[in-house]
Amino acid sequence: xxxxxxxVQHIKTExxxxxxxxPALALAVASMSSAPAMAHPKLLxxxxxxxxxxxxxxxxxxxxxxxxxxxxxxxxxxxTDMPGMKMHAPMTMKVATRVSADGLGFTIVTxxxxxxxxYKLSYHVVSSDTHRIEGGYSFKVQ
Numbered sequence: 001x002x003x004x005x006x007x008v009q010h011i012k013t014e015x016x017x018x019x020x021x022x023p024a025l026a027l028a029v030a031s032m033s034s035a036p037a038m039a040h041p042k043l044l045x046x047x048x049x050x051x052x053x054x055x056x057x058x059x060x061x062x063x064x065x066x067x068x069x070x071x072x073x074x075x076x077x078x079x080t081d082m083p084g085m086k087m088h089a090p091m092t093m094k095v096a097t098r099v100s101a102d103g104l105g106f107t108i109v110t111x112x113x114x115x116x117x118x119y120k121l122s123y124h125v126v127s128s129d130t131h132r133i134e135g136g137y138s139f140k141v142q
Contacts, residue, residue: 041066041127043135050137056113057141060121067103072126075108080138081118090120114141 041064048054060077075097078090096109106125122136 039066040129040131040133041068041125046137048139051139053140053142055142056115058110058113060108062106062108062123064104064106064125064127066127066129068099068106069126069128070099070103072132073097073099073106073124075106075121075123077108077110078120078122079114079117080120083116093119116141 043062044065045063047059047061048057060075075095077093077095079087079093080090081087093110093114098107098109099105100107106123108121108123118138118140120136120138122134124132124134126132
């Protein structure tokens with residue numbers, strides 16, 4: 001008799017656990033999958049574009065897939081070649097940077113339009129996922 005009672009009690013306990021754990025497990029999985037994905041910011045567009053040749057400009061504009069954290073964004077610009085001049089080492093250009101009001105744009109500005117030559121832009125940005133992403137590309141001014 002005691003044995004039958006234990007078997008019935010075990011079946012009730014297992015049924016109760018399944019009845020409550022299955023929805024709880026489903027809710028936990030659903031809440032994890034509906035959380036916003038935190039990916040790294042990706043460069044969507046750049047002006048001037050990578051490997052392009054442009055007229056003299058003092059502005060480089062980058063557009064990213066995610067909002068950037070302004071205090072962790074930065075860039076450097078180097079002139080790597082100048083027509084008619086022998087360059088021994090890249091020349092670092094002085095730049096100012098700012099993140100746009102919507103957080104998706106990143107602008108690099110020089111005091112004067114860039115002279116004719118080849119340039120290498122290097123940048124680093126951070127979005128809400130807090131991972132630093134680095135990138136860069138080259139372009140020419142003609």
